Amino acid sequence: MNTKDNRQDDFADPSTGSGRVHTADSTGSPQAGGGHALRRRAEDTAREKAAQMPENMESLSPEAAWQLLHELRVYQIELEIQNEELRRAQAELEVSRARYFDLYHLAPVGYVTLSEKGLILEANLMATVLLGMARSALFKQPLFRFILPEDQDLYHRHRKLLFETRAPQVSEMRMLRADAAPFWARLEATTAQDGESGAPVCRTVVSDITERKRAEEKLQESLEQLRRAVETTIQVLVLAVETKDPYTAGHQKRTTNLARAMATEMGLPPEMVEGIRMAGVIHDIGKIGLPTEILSKPTKLSAIEYSLIKEHARQGYEILKDVESPWPLAEMVYQHHERINGSGYPRGLKGEEILVEARILAVADIVEAIASHRPYRPSLGMDAALEEIEKNRGILYDPAAVEPCLRLIREKRFQLDVDAYPIDKKLLSDGNAAFFKTH
């Protein structure tokens, strides 16, 4: 819109419209008051001089006439100085008025002053543009009529809170222009006192945040698409593991269930819990290249076999490192066998060097490995699993992950589905039942 035109229509005459229009006089220019005083002083002097004039000018002596002329000249100079001061005061007033217009009316945000009942008492030019209504027509309109009905509860709640607590309130809501065109707005409200009546008023800054909201929605959509793409990739990898090694697939699922419950118990944000879920269900994906004979070997592993097994963390990282994802999935998988004292593998990371998610996965992984049946041995029992993490809390395992795990299983009756994988009775009878292996 043409702000110049509006300036002419709505703002040129401060006495029109709401009758509450600010003028530069109200900015408290000292020159304005000084100008009136000068004028008064000049008028008083003129009256004084007139009273001193003799009735018959012809009776004046040449000296007296000369004296009078001199005084008149001095008086004229004084008047000229006063006149100059008045002109300067007028010019400063104009500058002040223009600055006020720029700062208040041409501000890039809407300023609205509301009564305690929420009626518009004042509005700047941008507010009229945002609300699509002339300034004079806005006077005494309730602001809530410009708010989408679905968001009016939010608006009323914030306004109530503002006057109850006197604490500034910020809210984002959908508004409607007078022509019903919707826009997203950010309202920042503070309380103040009306300059004339002293009544409490609410000063609200209204900003159009439609563009930002659109950008956020687009970003959210892209993130959602990326999440779906990652989910599909993960599902494909899970299927590949299930086909090759059903035991590992079951272990990953149970580890994930526990790790998610732990992360939720720790109060981590849902986004982070979702990342743990994604990484959890494929944390042993690096084993996909290993021969099944090694993975389910019922006897003790040779040094070479064990080093091959240990490679699965790095292999998993290699498989996942190029998957574009909102979460550091490849790193979580890379780090799930690290221990906080640096004794883990493959990189021997310590404490904070290990991602929080990986520290959670590490605890869930070990608990599942000990408590579940293995192809070559029965479960060693949940008590043994909890004893392991309790004993090594703060040494191998992050206490921040151990505590919620203990609480979940001991107090909140969280259950691992440890019978999900059928035990091979033949292997058990071979005397391997007590063999403790947590790879």
Ligand SMILES: [Fe+2]
């Ligand atoms: Fe693993």
